[in-house]
Amino acid sequence: MADTPKPDELAKIDHIPPLLKGWMDTPAEIKPGIYCYGSKPKDLNYVDMPNPRDWSPMDDDWKLPEDWEGIIHEGFKDRRDKFRTLKLFMDICVRCGACADKCHFFIGSGDPKNMPVLRAELIRSVYRKKFTTGGKLLGRLAGARELDEDVLKEWWYYLYQCTECRRCSLFCPYGIDTAEITIMGRELINLLGLNIDWIAAPVANCYRTGNHLGIQPHAYRDMIDFFVDEIEDVTGVRMEPSLNRKGAEILFITPSGDVFADPGTFTAMGYIMLFHYLESMGLDITWSTYASEGGNFGYFTSHEMAKRLNAKMYAEAERLGVKWILGGECGHMWRVLNQYMDTFNGPADFLEEPVSPITGTKFENAKTTKMTHIIEFTADLIRHNKLKLDPSRNDNLKVTYHDSCNPARGMGLLEEPRYVIKNVCNNFYEMPPSTIREQTFCCGSGAGLNAGENMELRMRGGFPRANAVEYVHKKYGVNMLSCICAIDRAVFPNLMEYWVPEVDVTGIHEMVANALVLEGEKERTTNLRGEPLPGMEDEEDV
Amino acid sequence: MISCLALYRQEGRRESPLKRKDGVRMNLESLLSEKRSLIIKKWRNTIVDTYPEETRRFFKKEKDQFSNPVGNIIDSQVGTLYDELIKGEDIGKISACLDKIIRIRAVQDFKPSHAIGFVLELKRIIREALGSKVSLNGLFAELELLEDRIDKTSLLAFDIYSQCRQKIYEIRVNEVKNHVGKLLERANLTVEIPE
Numbered sequence: 001m002a003d004t005p006k007p008d009e010l011a012k013i014d015h016i017p018p019l020l021k022g023w024m025d026t027p028a029e030i031k032p033g034i035y036c037y038g039s040k041p042k043d044l045n046y047v048d049m050p051n052p053r054d055w056s057p058m059d060d061d062w063k064l065p066e067d068w069e070g071i072i073h074e075g076f077k078d079r080r081d082k083f084r085t086l087k088l089f090m091d092i093c094v095r096c097g098a099c100a101d102k103c104h105f106f107i108g109s110g111d112p113k114n115m116p117v118l119r120a121e122l123i124r125s126v127y128r129k130k131f132t133t134g135g136k137l138l139g140r141l142a143g144a145r146e147l148d149e150d151v152l153k154e155w156w157y158y159l160y161q162c163t164e165c166r167r168c169s170l171f172c173p174y175g176i177d178t179a180e181i182t183i184m185g186r187e188l189i190n191l192l193g194l195n196i197d198w199i200a201a202p203v204a205n206c207y208r209t210g211n212h213l214g215i216q217p218h219a220y221r222d223m224i225d226f227f228v229d230e231i232e233d234v235t236g237v238r239m240e241p242s243l244n245r246k247g248a249e250i251l252f253i254t255p256s257g258d259v260f261a262d263p264g265t266f267t268a269m270g271y272i273m274l275f276h277y278l279e280s281m282g283l284d285i286t287w288s289t290y291a292s293e294g295g296n297f298g299y300f301t302s303h304e305m306a307k308r309l310n311a312k313m314y315a316e317a318e319r320l321g322v323k324w325i326l327g328g329e330c331g332h333m334w335r336v337l338n339q340y341m342d343t344f345n346g347p348a349d350f351l352e353e354p355v356s357p358i359t360g361t362k363f364e365n366a367k368t369t370k371m372t373h374i375i376e377f378t379a380d381l382i383r384h385n386k387l388k389l390d391p392s393r394n395d396n397l398k399v400t401y402h403d404s405c406n407p408a409r410g411m412g413l414l415e416e417p418r419y420v421i422k423n424v425c426n427n428f429y430e431m432p433p434s435t436i437r438e439q440t441f442c443c444g445s446g447a448g449l450n451a452g453e454n455m456e457l458r459m460r461g462g463f464p465r466a467n468a469v470e471y472v473h474k475k476y477g478v479n480m481l482s483c484i485c486a487i488d489r490a491v492f493p494n495l496m497e498y499w500v501p502e503v504d505v506t507g508i509h510e511m512v513a514n515a516l517v518l519e520g521e522k523e524r525t526t527n528l529r530g531e532p533l534p535g536m537e538d539e540e541d542v
Numbered sequence: 543m544i545s546c547l548a549l550y551r552q553e554g555r556r557e558s559p560l561k562r563k564d565g566v567r568m569n570l571e572s573l574l575s576e577k578r579s580l581i582i583k584k585w586r587n588t589i590v591d592t593y594p595e596e597t598r599r600f601f602k603k604e605k606d607q608f609s610n611p612v613g614n615i616i617d618s619q620v621g622t623l624y625d626e627l628i629k630g631e632d633i634g635k636i637s638a639c640l641d642k643i644i645r646i647r648a649v650q651d652f653k654p655s656h657a658i659g660f661v662l663e664l665k666r667i668i669r670e671a672l673g674s675k676v677s678l679n680g681l682f683a684e685l686e687l688l689e690d691r692i693d694k695t696s697l698l699a700f701d702i703y704s705q706c707r708q709k710i711y712e713i714r715v716n717e718v719k720n721h722v723g724k725l726l727e728r729a730n731l732t733v734e735i736p737e
Binding site: 016018020021031033034100101106107108109110111112115261262432434435452453455456459460463464467468471494497498499 | 593594595596597599600601604606607608609610611612645646649650651706709710713714716717718720721
């Protein structure tokens with residue numbers, strides 16, 4: 001955690017609260033490139049979400065249910081009574097504005113309604129009018145306003161311009177978590193059927209098939225087979241990862257992005273190679289074609305939906321009879337696992353506290369959830385000298401590390417990724433301190449905003465991160481941005497292409513696998529991407 | 543970009559030193575250098591003023607380049623762009639400065655004309671800053687040349703803006719292709735003709 005500032009440091013803070021003037025009279029103008037397409041009725045129907053219909057955010061008429069104001073009122077009241085945090089966060093903000101300039105969307109867009117304080121105020125103003133005496137009596141004087149259709153559209157527009165990254169909450173003197181306000185706001189508008197397509201479709205797919213893209217088990221199997229062939233080409237070693245194997249000691253669950261989208265696929269190959277390497281040392285692990293998604297877009301819809309989608313992890317662990325679960329490199333998956341899974345779907349009393357079969361290390365931090373992050377698992381292996389590594393194979397890379405928001409701010413995974421990187425490559429450079437670790441800047445596309453139609457939003461939201469990458473690219477020649485999140489791996493290549501085209505993107509286990517010296521391997525001439533290893537540029541196999 | 547480059551070259555370099563009342567020879571370049579800080583400040587403010595009031599305060603106040611990249615890039619690039627425009631020699635440097643500013647504005651809430659309009663604003667700012675000194679020193683011809691250069695720079699800005707937008711569309715298309723195409727191929731649902 002960050003050091004507590006000393007009194008003399010605090011005294012130096014020159015703070016002027018934001019003006020927050022005139023924003024109630026500036027209705028939101030929904031713009032192409034910023035908004036995401038509306039949810040489709042088939043997806044909402046499939047998971048029994050209310051008020052499914054065809055609608056478009058660009059239409060004047062959103063075809064709202066007749067009693068939409070009553071639905072919001074009741075929904076708000078229900079959540080205010082159920083969640084102490086919501087009531088607290090609605091009541092205690094003094095609008096000091098400490099969070100105002102900390103949001104990547106505000107920094108990149110310059111739109112004041114992207115200031116976390118003002119984004120929350122969009123909802124707070126209605127809360128005051130509905131639920132506080134001052135707001136009911138004094139109206140605007142008390143910062144209160146009625147909920148009408150324009151206000152509702154404004155909610156929708158800006159609730160899908162927040163990635164729930166929680167950087168702003170780091171700076172709030174009261175500890176208000178604006179991400180939770182966004183979460184609640186999204187729950188409320190979902191009562192009216194106002195989700196976005198990029199969230200609603202993955203949710204329905206995940207509920208039906210187990211993963212965001214609706215990939216069925218045989219296609220999942222085909223992808224794993226494809227990886228096995230690719231790995232054999234590069235290493236000369238044939239591997240046999242198991243799928244859906246009952247009686248295995250450990251179940252491995254990773255985001256489907258690793259299995260189906262570059263460059264995450266190279267990270268997936270990295271997992272397969274690591275598991276193969278450890279097999280002879282006692283690792284007994286299986287993948288699953290049913291628990292085929294670590295990510296959880298239900299979390300961007302409602303708590304109930306997050307719980308429903310997450311349930312498959314424990315269900316599959318129980319079906320296969322494993323002792324504990326190992327999880328892949330993912331972002332929001334870990335927020336759900338670390339902070340919610342135990343109460344959502346627990347207690348997982350049929351599982352055991354995770355213990356590394358190679359080193360004997362007990363992962364006490366996962367005592368209740370029974371699920372360990374692979375970066376902790378690998379860092380522990382390296383710490384106990386269990387991996388034969390040749391970091392020079394990554395000498396063509398000058399690497400920096402992006403702390404993915406949820407593992408960093410949500411669960412404190414700060415040192416393990418760096419420890420692993422420093423052991424598998426020789427050139428590592430940190431980005432400036434105010435842009436990493438707890439203060440990391442979001443990729444700009446999380447929380448379901450990695451759709452294509454909102455590309456301008458993604459580019460501006462990711463700009464503060466890209467700006468820091470450009471700095472280390474120019475200063476140290478950094479050419480590789482590493483991360484431990486599947487959404488990061490999916491969206492950073494595009495972000496880099498726009499802002500810093502000389503920088504590529506990788507997961508950490510791709511670099512681990514390239515450095516890993518396998519027993520019986522042929523002379524390696526290329527990395528997993530088929531690019532020549534340093535010093536092998538003239539080899540025929542390349 | 544090539545056409546703009548050609549326009550810059552046609553214009554050539556012109557030396558037209560004139561005498562000031564005190565006898566010191568004075569040309570437009572030295573007048574512009576004298577007023578440099580004032581012009582740059584006004585030009586920067588013109589750009590920052592295209593943002594809402596709340597945002598302006600932040601862009602001007604926060605000096606850390608990582609906490610406030612937009613404000614700092616406007617700050618740093620406007621000065622360099624001004625100097626390069628006055629010299630009018632290095633179109634590469636002018637393009638680089640424009641790119642830094644326009645790449646940001648191309649993804650913000652601006653119409654195309656608003657995103658690049660700041661370039662033409664420089665003409666007004668320079669005329670206001672120099673005031674009667676232009677006529678006193680008989681510098682209209684030189685000023686016309688500079689304004690012509692600013693006009694050409696605005697065309698260059700248009701090119702850069704278009705390239706940024708084009709890149710956004712390319713990224714969108716490629717993302718869709720990668721999502722669908724590679725997936726089908728890898729799942730053995732489609733087979734490409736081998737080379």
